Amino acid sequence: MRLSSATIYNQSLNSMLAQESAYQDAAQEVSSGTRVVNPSDDSLAAAQAVNVRQAIAANTQYADSRSAITTSLSQEESTLDSINDAITSAKALIVQANNGTLSDADRESIATSLQGVYDTLVTLANATDSNGNYLFSGYQSQSPAFAADANGDLVYQGDDNAIKQQVSSTQSMASGDTGATIFLSVSSSAGFIAEAGDNSGSVTFSGPTITDTQDANYGTGFSLTFSTAADGTAQYSLDGATPVAYTSGDSLEVNGLSLTLSGAPVDGDSITVSKAADADPDLFASLKNLISVLQTPVETDADQANLSNTLSTASRQLSNAQDNVLTVQTSVGSRLNQLEVLDTIGDDLALSYTERLSGLVDADYTESVTEYTALQVALQAAQQTFVSLQKMSLFEYI
Amino acid sequence: MSIISIGVSGLTAAQIALSTSSSNTTNAYTAGYNLQVATFSESTSGSGVQIASVDRQYNQFVTSQLNGSISTESALSTYQTEVDQIDSLLADGDASLDTLMQSFFSSIQTLTSDASDTAAREEVVGAAQTLTSQFTQLGSYLDDMASDVNSQIDDQVTQVNDLTEQIAGLNKKISLSDALGSTSNALLDQRDLLVSQLSELVDVDVTTQSNGSYTVALSNGLALVSGNDSFDLQTAVSASDPTKTAVTYVDAAGHTTVLDDSTFEGGSLGGLMDFRDTSLGDAQNQLGILAVSLTQAFNTLQASGIDLNGDTGSAFFSVDDPSIYGNTQNTGDATLSATFTDDVSALSATDYTVKYSDTDGYTVTRNDSGASVTSAYDSNNDTLTFAGMSVAISGTADDGDSFLVLPTRNAASSFSTLTGDGSLIAAGTSTGSSDNSNALAMLNLQTDSIVGGSKTLSQTYSALVSDVGSTASKVAGQLETQSGLTEQLTTLQQSESGVNLDEEAANLIVYQQYYQACAKVVEVGTSLLDTILDIS
Numbered sequence: 065m066r067l068s069s070a071t072i073y074n075q076s077l078n079s080m081l082a083q084e085s086a087y088q089d090a091a092q093e094v095s096s097g098t099r100v101v102n103p104s105d106d107s108l109a110a111a112q113a114v115n116v117r118q119a120i121a122a123n124t125q126y127a128d129s130r131s132a133i134t135t136s137l138s139q140e141e142s143t144l145d146s147i148n149d150a151i152t153s154a155k156a157l158i159v160q161a162n163n164g165t166l167s168d169a170d171r172e173s174i175a176t177s178l179q180g181v182y183d184t185l186v187t188l189a190n191a192t193d194s195n196g197n198y199l200f201s202g203y204q205s206q207s208p209a210f211a212a213d214a215n216g217d218l219v220y221q222g223d224d225n226a227i228k229q230q231v232s233s234t235q236s237m238a239s240g241d242t243g244a245t246i247f248l249s250v251s252s253s254a255g256f257i258a259e260a261g262d263n264s265g266s267v268t269f270s271g272p273t274i275t276d277t278q279d280a281n282y283g284t285g286f287s288l289t290f291s292t293a294a295d296g297t298a299q300y301s302l303d304g305a306t307p308v309a310y311t312s313g314d315s316l317e318v319n320g321l322s323l324t325l326s327g328a329p330v331d332g333d334s335i336t337v338s339k340a341a342d343a344d345p346d347l348f349a350s351l352k353n354l355i356s357v358l359q360t361p362v363e364t365d366a367d368q369a370n371l372s373n374t375l376s377t378a379s380r381q382l383s384n385a386q387d388n389v390l391t392v393q394t395s396v397g398s399r400l401n402q403l404e405v406l407d408t409i410g411d412d413l414a415l416s417y418t419e420r421l422s423g424l425v426d427a428d429y430t431e432s433v434t435e436y437t438a439l440q441v442a443l444q445a446a447q448q449t450f451v452s453l454q455k456m457s458l459f460e461y462i
Numbered sequence: 463m464s465i466i467s468i469g470v471s472g473l474t475a476a477q478i479a480l481s482t483s484s485s486n487t488t489n490a491y492t493a494g495y496n497l498q499v500a501t502f503s504e505s506t507s508g509s510g511v512q513i514a515s516v517d518r519q520y521n522q523f524v525t526s527q528l529n530g531s532i533s534t535e536s537a538l539s540t541y542q543t544e545v546d547q548i549d550s551l552l553a554d555g556d557a558s559l560d561t562l563m564q565s566f567f568s569s570i571q572t573l574t575s576d577a578s579d580t581a582a583r584e585e586v587v588g589a590a591q592t593l594t595s596q597f598t599q600l601g602s603y604l605d606d607m608a609s610d611v612n613s614q615i616d617d618q619v620t621q622v623n624d625l626t627e628q629i630a631g632l633n634k635k636i637s638l639s640d641a642l643g644s645t646s647n648a649l650l651d652q653r654d655l656l657v658s659q660l661s662e663l664v665d666v667d668v669t670t671q672s673n674g675s676y677t678v679a680l681s682n683g684l685a686l687v688s689g690n691d692s693f694d695l696q697t698a699v700s701a702s703d704p705t706k707t708a709v710t711y712v713d714a715a716g717h718t719t720v721l722d723d724s725t726f727e728g729g730s731l732g733g734l735m736d737f738r739d740t741s742l743g744d745a746q747n748q749l750g751i752l753a754v755s756l757t758q759a760f761n762t763l764q765a766s767g768i769d770l771n772g773d774t775g776s777a778f779f780s781v782d783d784p785s786i787y788g789n790t791q792n793t794g795d796a797t798l799s800a801t802f803t804d805d806v807s808a809l810s811a812t813d814y815t816v817k818y819s820d821t822d823g824y825t826v827t828r829n830d831s832g833a834s835v836t837s838a839y840d841s842n843n844d845t846l847t848f849a850g851m852s853v854a855i856s857g858t859a860d861d862g863d864s865f866l867v868l869p870t871r872n873a874a875s876s877f878s879t880l881t882g883d884g885s886l887i888a889a890g891t892s893t894g895s896s897d898n899s900n901a902l903a904m905l906n907l908q909t910d911s912i913v914g915g916s917k918t919l920s921q922t923y924s925a926l927v928s929d930v931g932s933t934a935s936k937v938a939g940q941l942e943t944q945s946g947l948t949e950q951l952t953t954l955q956q957s958e959s960g961v962n963l964d965e966e967a968a969n970l971i972v973y974q975q976y977y978q979a980c981a982k983v984v985e986v987g988t989s990l991l992d993t994i995l996d997i998s
Contacts, residue, residue, distance in 0.1 A: 068497075068960020069490050071953050078949070103931025104549045104938065111928030114560050118920035121564035122908065125571040132575040195576055203894020205578055227896055229574050230905060239575075425554070458967035 076453050080446040087443045090436040093427045100425040109424040116424065120417045122233065127410050129229045130403050133239040137396050137403070139191075140199060140240050144393045147188050147246070151386040154181045154351065158379050161358060168361040171371075175358035182351045186210060186218065189243055189348075200243035202226060209243035210348065218348040220244055232406050237399055241392050247347045250384040251391040254340035256285065256321060257380050260373035261334035265290065266327040266365035268372045272337050279320030285338030286318050290329035298329050327369055340384050350381040465987030471510030472980030475502060476973050478513045483969040490961040494655030496520050497959050498647060518647045519959045525654060526668060528951040529661040533728035535948050536662040538941040540733030542934070545741050547607065549934040551600055552927050559600065559752075560923050562593045567908040573887070574902055578895035583770070583884025590879045594779065597753055601874030604746045611738045612707040618663050618731050619695045619709060622686070625660045626678060629653060630692035633675035637690075640674045660686075665728030682725050684711050695721075701790045702815075703866050706738065741933050743871070747811035748926040750781075750870025753877035755913045755922075757781045758806035760904065767888025767900035775888025775900075782876035784851055784869040786816075794818070794860035798846075800853040800867060807915030809850035814867040816846070818859035829866075 093099055103110040160166075161174045190208040192198050197205035201222030210218040226238035226245070256272045267290065276282065286303050290310065293299045299307040302318060315324045323337060357374040360367065482500040489495040496518040503514040552558065569589040573582045632653040639646055653676065657668055660678065666686065669677045678687035686693055693713060700708040701720070709726070711719045723739055726732035757779040764775035784800040798816065802809070813829040826835040826848050837848035846853040851869055889904075890897025913922040 065953075066957045066960075066965075067953070067962060068956040069963040070960055071956040073491070075949070075953070100554070102546075102549045102553045102934070103927045104546070104934030105931070107928050107931025107935055110554070110931050111924040113554065114920060114924035114927055117560060118564065118908075118918075118924075121568065125568050125905075128568075128571060129575065195579055197576065197578060197896060201896075203890060203892055203897035205894070205896035223892070223894060225892070225894065225897065225899075227577075227898055228902065229898070230571075230902060233909065236902065458964040462967060462971060 072453060076446070076450045080443070080450050083439065083443040083446045087436075087439040090432060090439050093432045094429070094436050097427050097429070098425055099427045099432070113421055113424045116417055116421045120414065120421065123410055123413050123417065126230065126232050127407070127414075130231050130407055130410070133229055133231060133237060134400065134403050136193065136199075136239040137400050139193060141393065141396050141400070143188055143191050143199065144246070144389055144396065147185060148386060148389050148393065150181050150184050150188065151347075151382055151389065154178060155379070155382050155386070157181070158354070158375055158382065162375050162379075171358045171362075175355045178351060178355050178358065182348070182355065185247075185347065185351070189247060198222070199240055200246060202242040202244075210247070217352070220248060231403065232410070235406070237402070241396070246389060246392055247385070248345060249388055250340045250345045251388045252341075254345075254384040254387060255380075256337055257340045257343045257377060257384075258323060258335055258337045258373075259343070259377050260370065261336065263329070263333040263370065263373075264366050265330035265333045266369040267325055267329040267333055267335070268327050268369045268376075269323055269325050269335055270376065271323040272321040273323075274320060275317060275322045276320035281318075282320035283339065284319055285336065285342065286321075287334060287336040288316075288325075290331065290333040292331045300329070327365070340380070345381065345384060345388075347381070347385040350378050350385070354378040465990060466984055468510040469980050469983030469985075469987055471505055471512060472983060473977060475500075475511045475513050476977035476980055478516065479973045480970065480977065482516055483966050483973060486961045487963060487966045487970070490963055490966070494651050494658070495961070496647070496651055496654075497961050516647070518650060520650070520654075521955065521958050522670070524951065524955045524958065525658075528948070528955050529658055529668070530665065530728070531944065531948045531951050532658060533661040533665040533732075535941065535944040536730045537665075537728045537733035537736065538937055538944055540730040541737045541741075542937045542941055544607065544611070544734070544737045545930065545934045545937055548604070548741065548745050548930050551603060552930055557596060559593075559596060559749075560920055562589070562596050563908075563919055563923070565589045566593045567905060570901060570905045573889055574898045574905055576896065577889040577898040577901055578770070580770075580884055583887050583889075585884075586887055587879065587882055587884045590778070591882070594753075594877045594879045597749065597874050597877040601746070601749055601753075601872070601877065604742065604749070605872070605875050608705065608738065608742060608746070611734050611742070614734055615707045615709065615731060616697050618734070619697050622660065622663050622731070623692070623694045625656050625663070626686045626692040626694075629656050629660070629676060629678060629687045630690055632656065633687065634690040637673045637675050645674070661729065663729045664726055664731045680711075680721070680725055681727060682721070684713075684719070684721075699790075702787075702864065704787050704790075705868075705871075741930065743813070744811070745926065745930060746872075746874065747813070747870045748922065748929070750873030751809055751811040751913055752919055752922055753779075753781050753873040754802060754809060754870055755806055756907070756919060757877065758802055758804065759907050759910075759912045762804060763900055763903050763907070764888045766891070768890050768893055768897070769888045770885035770895060772893045776886060777880055778887065780876075780878050780880050781873045784867055785872055786853070786868070787866045789864045789866070792860065792863040792865075794858050794863045796855055796857040796859035796863065796865075798853050798855055798865050798867075800851045800869070802869075803847065803850055803852050806850050806912065808848075809869060810914055811870055813871065814849065814869070816853070816865040816867055818861065818863045820861040824855075824859075826867075 100106045100109050100113065157174050157178050161171060189200055189210050190198060191200070198207065198209050200209040201207055202225045204222045207221045209220065209222050211221050213219045220243050222243050224242055224244055226240055226242055228236045228238050231237045255274060258269050258272050260269070288300045288302060289304070290298060290300045291307055293307065293309065298310040300310050301307040310325070310329065312326045312328065313324070315322055321337060323335075325335070354374060357371055362368050362371055479500045479502075482498050486497055498516050498518055500516050501514045502511055505512045555561070566586070566589040569582070569585040573579070573586050576582055632649055636645065636649050636653065639649065657666070657676065657678065660666055665681055667679045667681070671677060671689070675689050676687060677685060677689070679685045684693075686695070691714070693711065696710045696712060696718070697707050698710050698720070700706040709721045709731070711721055713719070723735040726735050760779055761777045764778050767775045769775050783802065786798045786800055788797065796818070810828070814835065815827050815829055817825050817827070819825070824837065824839055824846050826837045826846075827833065828835055835848050837846055839846050844855045846855060849869070851867070853867070887901075889901035891899050907919070909918060911918055913919060917925070
């Protein structure tokens with residue numbers, strides 16, 4: 065084929081320019097270590113990389129959430145530990161107070177100790193995190209969980225919403241528990257509580273104990289109201305039914321529960337037995353009531369009965385409260401364990417995402433350096449060809 | 463015939479041959495130059511030699527193929543120049559939209575950790591502002607590209623008119639010189655060069671008339687050059703879409719015809735129109751639907767939540783309402799205005815055409831697929847609802863009136879964050895300052911299919927990246943193939959019409975020797991004459 069001089073010039077120039085551009089691209093890839101910068105470099109990889117980066121970002125977010133929750137839960141765990149210790153010492157004080165040989169002054173001093181425990185518990189209940197948010201107020205984290213009302217009774221200020229966060233793509237988790245859950249609840253396994261009314265007689269109870277869980281009415285509480293029969297003897301009415309004669313030492317079997325009574329009731333005295341969960345559990349109210357009874361001098365049989373009944377009730381209430389705190393603690397512990405598992409999964413995911421992303425967009429150095437070197441040789445060849453082609457001319461010889 | 467005059471005819475022929483060769487040599491690298499060859503023939507007026515003609519080496523068939531290839535290459539190269547800009551805009555980096563969307567959601571995640579933390583709230587506002595300003599920047603860049611394409615079309619139409627006018631002028635000179643019997647190769651070369659330059663702008667069909675003049679026509683048969691006359695193209699705002707410049711044709715009688723974009727398939731004009739009607743519009747719409755979906759979904763959550771001040775949340779993001787343009791040829795006085803409905807999942811990244819007919823009332827079609835769209839017309843308040851939009855109609859439309867609806871085209875450039883106050887983020891659904899329940903729902907927008915009801919924000923962006931990337935690399939591939947073809951055709955054309963300097967050097971030597979030989983003939987003739995004279 066006949067070639068024109070312009071064609072020879074253009075073709076060798078164009079091939080040199082094409083080599084130069086390819087060489088530049090290869091140099092760029094080697095120096096940046098990235099194969100895909102613009103979408104057109106590899107549109108499929110670029111689009112997939114967007115999705116992988118999104119997955120990495122979401123995974124990082126979940127890891128951040130988990131780390132934040134771990135911090136909150138760890139603080140809650142140690143606070144719960146202290147609460148548990150406080151309840152244990154309160155229980156020990158109740159055991160002490162149960163000693164019949166104690167004087168009023170001894171009880172007064174126990175009451176003082178209990179007041180200390182009470183104050184500790186209030187402080188723990190109103191613990192704050194590093195941002196000054198109250199741990200146990202639910203969404204109302206700017207107000208203390210418990211505050212005293214006009215009567216000096218502690219009232220829960222928070223709500224029932226434990227703050228939740230997304231900890232994995234499918235799971236959300238509470239980063240804490242509310243004060244209501246910790247201080248105003250009993251665990252589902254809690255038994256029954258007997259409470260004396262504002263009695264004037266000396267009737268005391270022991271129990272209740274569960275005797276028959278198969279009883280048709282098992283699970284419901286009952287109330288006893290004492291009155292004086294026409295013959296002057298004491299009698300009691302069960303849930304408002306026809307009164308039955310009362311004898312000290314009687315052991316009642318009601319609704320699958322057994323309650324033993326002793327002492328002398330007077331007209332209007334009452335004892336209520338209810339499921340612990342239905343009895344408005346409130347650790348602070350129980351302690352406060354106990355302290356005030358311990359501070360009351362024992363002068364009459366009725367006083368003695370009141371002390372004994374209150375100690376008995378409080379003892380159960382505190383046990384229930386402690387069980388409840390332990391239940392919450394278990395839940396916190398299991399959440400922390402779950403977080404650890406999720407962290408491991410998250411780390412594995414992060415690693416595999418990063419590898420995937422690198423496979424999509426990063427340069428393979430062996431390959432790109434080889435290509436770079438090859439292109440360098442090719443460019444030099446093109447340049448040499450250009451020079452020697454331009455020298456080839458018949459005009460050189462005439 | 464004397465030996466001397468025979469020798470002289472050789473000398474004359476040698477001079478013409480040498481000057482042809484010199485002309486070839488000097489024009490070896492001149493664009494549009496065609497090799498000229500002096501043809502020797504025996505003298506018709508007796509003995510001796512004469513130059514019968516000096517011909518251009520020109521192949522009409524190869525040249526028109528080459529022009530066609532140049533036209534296609536020019537369209538692709540223009541398309542590539544434009545689409546590469548979008549390609550670079552979407553390059554991965556710290557400021558890429560997906561990274562900024564991730565930062566935004568990451569700041570919301572921080573907010574869910576402590577909804578009462580004002581610093582976390584400010585971080586959300588900051589990330590939102592960065593995100594929306596990047597959207598605005600990208601959107602504005604695309605808008606600028608759209609207006610740049612319009613002004614490029616203006617420029618190129620002017621160039622087309624300039625070239626066709628010159629071609630018509632050359633037609634006149636050539637037919638004149640043809641009539642006089644002396645065709646100038648230079649004029650022919652010049653006209654072919656102009657046709658080649660015109661092919662870079664627009665694809666044309668060239669036919670040669672018997673008088674040697676060219677008729678140059680557009681692909682739809684309308685003549686740009688006919689004989690000594692040229693017909694102008696003009697630009698005007700498109701009747702259906704005022705954001706676009708349309709090209710019109712003015713015929714001899716002065717009538718104006720609007721040329722459909724499809725008239726221009728090749729040439730840089732064709733490339734520009736193709737780019738504007740496909741890649742550019744698609745990119746604007748896809749960015750737009752991201753902005754609209756995020757705005758609607760986030761604002762809906764805001765409205766259902768309570769902010770840090772205990773008030774119901776207010777709108778956080780804002781985008782412009784859909785744009786609607788009535789066709790300038792509408793005869794009715796109906797005007798349409800649209801707003802987005804809460805049902806943002808019905809939105810698509812496409813434009814729509816609303817038509818009115820007396821028989822069917824208002825009908826809606828998608829502009830990307832031409833498919834008809836279900837719409838609900840409420841005659842009580844004159845509202846047309848379709849595809850996530852509610853269109854209020856005022857006035858009365860006439861039969862045949864049409865309207866262009868652009869739901870997402872301008873959304874990205876108008877995307878903004880409405881507040882700088884973090885306390886206005888409705889993170890909760892109650893007045894509790896640590897209530898993060900709504901913020902959790904906001905965080906879920908990241909993974910919910912909120913775009914068109916089928917894609918997440920990130921998937922939509924990834925589809926945009928994939929579309930632009932594959933278009934850019936497809937065009938680059940096509941351009942490479944087409945350039946190869948042009949190069950081959952150029953080589954073919956040059957093999958016939960190009961100048962080879964070695965060849966010319968050889969010719970120069972040959973004709974120089976030939977000249978010397980002819981001079982020798984004259985010398986011999988002279989000496990013969992001298993001999994005779996000496997005898998006498």
